[in-house]
Amino acid sequence: SQTIHQWPATLVQPVGSPLSLECTVEGTSNPNLYWYRQAAGRGLQLLFYSVGIGQISSEVPQNLSASRPQDRQFILSSKKLLLSDSGFYLCAWSGGKKGSYEQYFGPGTRLTVT
Amino acid sequence: SQQGEEDPQALSIQEGENATMNCSYKTSINNLQWYRQNSGRGLVHLILIRSNEREKHSGRLRVTLDTSKKSSSLLITASRAADTASYFCATVIGGANSKLTFGKGITLSVRP
Numbered sequence: 001s002q003t004i005h006q007w008p009a010t011l012v013q014p015v016g017s018p019l020s021l022e023c024t025v026e027g028t029s030n031p032n033l034y035w036y037r038q039a040a041g042r043g044l045q046l047l048f049y050s051v052g053i054g055q056i057s058s059e060v061p062q063n064l065s066a067s068r069p070q071d072r073q074f075i076l077s078s079k080k081l082l083l084s085d086s087g088f089y090l091c092a093w094s095g096g097k098k099g100s101y102e103q104y105f106g107p108g109t110r111l112t113v114t
Numbered sequence: 115s116q117q118g119e120e121d122p123q124a125l126s127i128q129e130g131e132n133a134t135m136n137c138s139y140k141t142s143i144n145n146l147q148w149y150r151q152n153s154g155r156g157l158v159h160l161i162l163i164r165s166n167e168r169e170k171h172s173g174r175l176r177v178t179l180d181t182s183k184k185s186s187s188l189l190i191t192a193s194r195a196a197d198t199a200s201y202f203c204a205t206v207i208g209g210a211n212s213k214l215t216f217g218k219g220i221t222l223s224v225r226p
Contacts, residue, residue: 034213043202043218044157059213090156101145101206103214105156 023091
């Protein structure tokens, strides 16, 4: 069966510090991968998506970046965090044997920038 | 602007009652999906309905789609306290590998 992991689960970082969130998927190959951010009480904002290694599409201009160094690994980074980067970050995958439409989400990372 | 918008924003019902949540969208879609999110957790896919389908069932869930009105509804029958969560509709406009566009969600509280 397929599983998706995210870490860390929670993170408190000062303004101006770097960020690295990691997401890995098991049990499928060549998945589409997604990073979302969810502000408190709000819906999901798509930040980045990737259809293959090294292929990253950005949805919203901001100080975040994403990379996909391996087929089932997706990393969200920032060189200098802003207060507005606080939120709940969710990684998701779709495709592979499950088909291309439904998305399957990780447990999320709660980021607080102080 | 949001492609999918749910209403009501919040719903509180008694255990055993039915819960109906609605979603409206703006442009033609390939399919519409409903997801559930328990507090502080990731989203869980509930059901997908394609643009050529009008109704779909999964256990206690019933989803309808009216493409002429660009709206969908999610009905949870015989609700349980464990159904307490946020529910999101999400639309897909294009073909395979297309992105999902999520609404802001509905907070459902089921009182024991």
